[in-house]
Amino acid sequence: xxxxxxxxxxxxxxxxxxxxxxxxxxxxxxxxxxxxxxxxxxxxxxxxxxxxxxxxxxxxxxxxxxxxxxxxxxxxxxxxxxxxxxxxxxxxxxxxxxxxxxxxxxxxxxxxxxxxxxxxxxxxxxxxxxxxxxxxxxxxxxxxxxxxxxxxxxxxxxxxxxxxxxxxxxxxxxxxxxxxxxxxxxxxxxxxxxxxxxxxxxxxxxxxxxxxxxxxxxxxxxxxxxxxxxxxxxxxxxxxxxxxxxxxxxxxxxxxxxxxxxxxxxxxxxxxxxxxxxxxxxxxxxxxxxxxxxxxxxxxxxxxxxxxxxxxxxxxxxxxxxxxxxxxxxxxxxxxxxxxxxxxxxxxxxxxxxxxxxxxxxxxxxxxxxxxxxxxxxxxxxxxxxxxxxxxxxxxxxxxxxxxxxxxxxxxxxxxxxxxxxxxxxxxxxxxxxxxxxxxxxxxxxxxxxxxxxxxxxxxxxxxxxxxxxxxxxxxxxxxxxxxxxxxxxxxxxxxxxxxxxxxxxxxxxxxxxxxxxxxxxxxxxxxxxxxxxxxxxxxxxxxxxxxxxxxxxxxxxxxxxxxxxxxxxxxxxxxxxxxxxxxxxxxxxxxxxxxxxxxxxxxx
Amino acid sequence: xxxxxxxxxxxxxxxxxxxxxxxxxxxxxxxxxxxxxxxxxxxxxxxxxxxxxxxxxxxxxxxxxxxxxxxxxxxxxxxxxxxxxxxxxxxxxxxxxxxxxxxxxxxxxxxxxxxxxxxxxxxxxxxxxxxxxxxxxxxxxxxxx
Numbered sequence: 001x002x003x004x005x006x007x008x009x010x011x012x013x014x015x016x017x018x019x020x021x022x023x024x025x026x027x028x029x030x031x032x033x034x035x036x037x038x039x040x041x042x043x044x045x046x047x048x049x050x051x052x053x054x055x056x057x058x059x060x061x062x063x064x065x066x067x068x069x070x071x072x073x074x075x076x077x078x079x080x081x082x083x084x085x086x087x088x089x090x091x092x093x094x095x096x097x098x099x100x101x102x103x104x105x106x107x108x109x110x111x112x113x114x115x116x117x118x119x120x121x122x123x124x125x126x127x128x129x130x131x132x133x134x135x136x137x138x139x140x141x142x143x144x145x146x147x148x149x150x151x152x153x154x155x156x157x158x159x160x161x162x163x164x165x166x167x168x169x170x171x172x173x174x175x176x177x178x179x180x181x182x183x184x185x186x187x188x189x190x191x192x193x194x195x196x197x198x199x200x201x202x203x204x205x206x207x208x209x210x211x212x213x214x215x216x217x218x219x220x221x222x223x224x225x226x227x228x229x230x231x232x233x234x235x236x237x238x239x240x241x242x243x244x245x246x247x248x249x250x251x252x253x254x255x256x257x258x259x260x261x262x263x264x265x266x267x268x269x270x271x272x273x274x275x276x277x278x279x280x281x282x283x284x285x286x287x288x289x290x291x292x293x294x295x296x297x298x299x300x301x302x303x304x305x306x307x308x309x310x311x312x313x314x315x316x317x318x319x320x321x322x323x324x325x326x327x328x329x330x331x332x333x334x335x336x337x338x339x340x341x342x343x344x345x346x347x348x349x350x351x352x353x354x355x356x357x358x359x360x361x362x363x364x365x366x367x368x369x370x371x372x373x374x375x376x377x378x379x380x381x382x383x384x385x386x387x388x389x390x391x392x393x394x395x396x397x398x399x400x401x402x403x404x405x406x407x408x409x410x411x412x413x414x415x416x417x418x419x420x421x422x423x424x425x426x427x428x429x430x431x432x433x434x435x436x437x438x439x440x441x442x443x444x445x446x447x448x449x450x451x452x453x454x455x456x457x458x459x460x461x462x463x464x465x466x467x468x469x470x471x472x473x474x475x476x477x478x479x480x481x482x483x484x485x486x487x488x489x490x491x492x493x494x495x496x497x498x499x500x501x502x503x504x505x506x507x508x509x510x511x512x513x514x515x516x517x518x519x520x521x522x523x524x525x526x527x528x529x530x531x532x533x534x535x536x537x538x539x540x541x542x543x544x545x546x547x548x549x550x551x552x553x554x555x556x557x558x559x560x561x562x563x564x565x566x567x568x569x570x571x572x573x574x575x576x577x578x579x580x581x582x583x584x585x586x587x588x589x590x591x592x593x594x595x596x597x598x599x600x601x602x603x604x605x
Numbered sequence: 606x607x608x609x610x611x612x613x614x615x616x617x618x619x620x621x622x623x624x625x626x627x628x629x630x631x632x633x634x635x636x637x638x639x640x641x642x643x644x645x646x647x648x649x650x651x652x653x654x655x656x657x658x659x660x661x662x663x664x665x666x667x668x669x670x671x672x673x674x675x676x677x678x679x680x681x682x683x684x685x686x687x688x689x690x691x692x693x694x695x696x697x698x699x700x701x702x703x704x705x706x707x708x709x710x711x712x713x714x715x716x717x718x719x720x721x722x723x724x725x726x727x728x729x730x731x732x733x734x735x736x737x738x739x740x741x742x743x744x745x746x747x748x749x750x
Contacts, residue, residue: 391675393704393727398622401729405629433727 004304011295019288026280033273038232041269042246045262048180048191049248052260055093055171056152056253060135062091063154063167072099072108072165080108095142095149095170100125102163119168127255128153128166137256139173139195141212148173148193148201148211150256174211177202188265190243194221196257223247224259234266242266306335310342322350385443392436399429431562435550438564442549445571450489457483457497457529460490461518464497468505476505476514476533483520484527486596488576493596496572499565500531500592506559507590508535526578526595534589538582546582569594613639614740615667617649617684618702619676626729627671627702627736634737636744641667646679650687653694666697669743671736674703674710682713689718698743702736 066072071083084097088110091097099108104120119125127136134155141148150171156164173193180191193201198216200207215221223233224247233245245263250256309326316324325343330336403426407419414422458480465478486493501516508514511534520529538546538553545551547570552563570580573594584590614636618624624642631640643649649672651657655664670688674681681701688694698720703710711722723739726732 393725394620394623396727397626397704397725397729397732398620400727401626401629401732402622404729405626430728 003307004300007299007303008296011292011299014295015288015292018291019284022284023281026277026284029280030273030277033276034270037269037273038244038246041232041244041262041264042248044189045246045248045260048177048262049250049258049260051180052176052193052258053250053252055176056137056150056250059094059152059169059171060154062087063135063152063156063169066097066167067154067156067164072167077107078112081110081112084108084110085112091169093172093176095145095147095172097167097169100153100166100168102129102165107165122151123255124151124153124168125166128155129163137253139201139256139258140170142170146211150176150258173202177204180204188243188268190261190263192261192263194224194259194261196225196259198225201258220245220261221259224249224261235263244269302331303335306331306339310335310339313342313346317346317349322346322353381443385440388436388440393433396429396433396436400426400433403429431556435562435564438562438568439549442564442568442571445492445568445575450492450575452487453490455486455488455490455493457486457493457520460494460497461501464494464501467498468502476508476511476516479515479517481517481519483518483529484522486527486529487599488596492572492575496569496594499569500594503565503592504531504533504535504590506535506561507537507554508533511535522598523595525599526597528593528595530591530593532589532591537586537588537590538584539586540584543582547580566592613668613744614641615649615652615670616640616642617644617646617671617676617681618642618673619644620673623673623704623725626732630733630736631740633733634741636737636740644677646676646681646684648678649676649684650679653688654691666694668697669740670697670699671702671740672699674701674714682710682717685714685717685719698746700739700743702739 066084066087069083072080074080080099084099088094088097094110097110098106100119101107104118104125106115106117106119109115122138124136124138127138128134134157136151136153136155138151138153139148140151150173152169152171154167156167158164177191177193190203190205190207192203192207192210194215195201197214198218198221199212199214200210203210220233220235223245231246233247234242235245236242242265243263244266245261247262248260250258250260313324313326325346326339327343330339403422406414407422411419461478461480461483465475469475501518504516505514508516513534515534517532518530519532520527522528536554536559542553545553547566548563549567550563551567552561554561566580569592573580573596577597578595580592580594582590582592614631616624616627616631618627621644624644628640628642641652643652648658649670652659652662653666653670655662672681672684676684681703685699685701688697688699695718700721700723701710701714701719702723702725704725714722720743721739723735726735
């Protein structure tokens with residue numbers, strides 16, 4: 001995970017958690033705002049109920065006052081009707097005020113229609129006359145207008161308790177409730193009044209059609225009847241509008257059974273809370289974004305960009321650009337410290353590298369010098385061998401040639417001893433020629449570059465044995481065991497086989513049944529090969545002379561040779577990184593071993 | 606007739622013993638009619654190109670040159686180079702006869718266009734054989750028209 005991603009995550013967490021807490025707070029506030037709005041709704045319902053109750057009481061007081069007025073204590077129907085008409089003018093909230101005789105006949109009438117009406121069967125009349133309290137309240141619909149009124153009746157009695165008349169004022173509920181509806185603060189507010197049986201008395205606004213209908217069976221009416229107080233109810237109306245209702249009642253007038261319902265559209269009730277919530281969340285989002293951006297800027301400039309500088313410099317440095325530096329400016333704090341320390345380290349490393357380069361250059365110069373000197377000495381050596389090859393052979397050729405000429409031209413002048421002596425001279429000059437040739441071959445080995453191939457050792461042994469075959473001479477019996485293939489310079493390895501097998505043939509030639517055994521095996525990282533014969537063998541006492549140049553353990557008369565063969569074998573094997581060793585017993589035979597590393601030579605030497 | 610007038614074989618060899626042995630070998634192979642023996646490279650060049658001591662020699666080139674590599678004054682390789690660089694002499698067969706079997710000499714000689722390279726064996730009979738065969742072969746190849 002990159003530093004950028006880690007830091008981004010960190011800042012995200014650092015911003016997100018306060019944002020979440022803030023968001024929760026806003027949500028809680030919204031809830032409490034909604035609760036408050038609901039409480040307001042319930043309070044509004046209660047207020048409407050209270051005001052209505054006060055109005056009823058005020059009506060009762062009006063009745064009480066009127067019952068004592070002399071204008072009503074008269075038999076003059078017209079006069080008292082005029083008086084009540086005047087009173088009505090003062091109290092336009094009533095549709096009419098009238099008095100009813102104890103027999104139930106309409107007497108004074110503020111409307112002064114002069115109609116004759118018996119109201120005995122009216123419940124308010126009976127209730128006012130017969131109950132303990134003189135006041136009776138009953139909702140009703142106007143017979144002509146259809147408008148809901150609240151009949152407030154009051155029984156006036158003489159001191160004896162005999163009823164004088166019943167006063168009735170009809171409160172125009174339609175008119176009365178209308179301003180209540182407009183006084184509610186919310187646009188979608190609905191205020192409804194219903195009687196105890198669930199008949200809608202008023203419904204504002206726009207509730208003329210609902211007037212007189214019954215909602216007795218609806219859950220809303222059940223709620224209104226049973227739950228008074230702060231509780232609210234949510235109803236989804238036809239049309240999908242969800243409305244929240246609060247209810248209140250006038251328990252002081254149980255016979256009227258009045259219920260007040262106040263409802264507002266849910267979205268209206270929640271609007272303010274939601275608006276506040278949205279505002280709050282918007283502010284929170286902006287603040288969170290600012291915090292995030294600020295944090296990000298700090299991290300980007302203070303950490304990410306600085307680490308990128310460090311990484312870039314380190315990468316350049318590790319690619320071999322030793323001049324790479326992070327460079328100024330170093331920010332304050334740990335990162336700046338790290339940058340300064342790294343630059344210092346780079347400085348030191350560059351200095352050390354310069355020193356190393358200097359040393360390397362010196363070393364190379366010295367190596368070049370030594371190589372030149374070495375090449376010069378190799379050249380010298382080559383010149384030396386060349387000289388040997390050329391100059392030493394020339395006199396030999398003369399010795400041999402002139403001895404021969406003497407043999408041919410002066411044969412008659414020589415006796416047998418003279419001829420023998422000439423033979424000795426010729427034999428020795430030939431031998432010296434062989435010595436020189438072998439020495440040259442041996443010294444050439446040291447200058448050879450080695451190739452590296454896989455060598456079929458069995459085939460080499462067979463080829464070498466084939467080449468050792470001399471017509472008329474019997475070769476020893478050859479037993480070839482397992483011979484694992486070797487890696488190395490095929491020509492040189494063949495030279496080693498030639499010398500080893502040649503020796504074995506030579507030194508076993510005096511046996512009646514000469515046997516040569518050739519075998520090999522893998523031993524760790526190298527192959528070990530062995531040539532064993534049952535020939536003359538050698539004395540282990542002289543082992544240290546065995547592989548020396550011109551070292552011989554047998555006389556030339558017994559076994560001809562120059563003593564270079566085993567030295568050549570040793571040089572060939574050591575050029576390949578292997579070893580040579582031998583075991584022998586006089587007159588019983590010898591075993592010669594050589595080892596070659598499995599991987600062959602490293603390359604040209 | 607001048608002694609240099611008809612030269613079949615030019616032998617350039619500083620060692621008198623080797624020269625004598627070589628000439629004996631050539632003689633044995635019946636190639637000894639006109640052998641000129643010179644002891645160093647400078648003399649050989651003078652002889653071939655008729656300069657210095659041999660300025661007065663008529664223009665006639667040997668049919669075969671036997672050249673030792675190690676020679677005083679001018680060595681055999683240089684003499685070979687001069688012979689093979691000259692239009693008049695480059696067709697003359699040159700056989701390097703030397704006691705050295707050094708690789709660099711052989712390579713150098715063949716690069717310069719030598720016709721044959723003979724390593725003198727130590728043993729006289731072999732030496733005699735080799736020189737006689739080489740001489741005969743090249744004399745036969747380079748017949749005078």
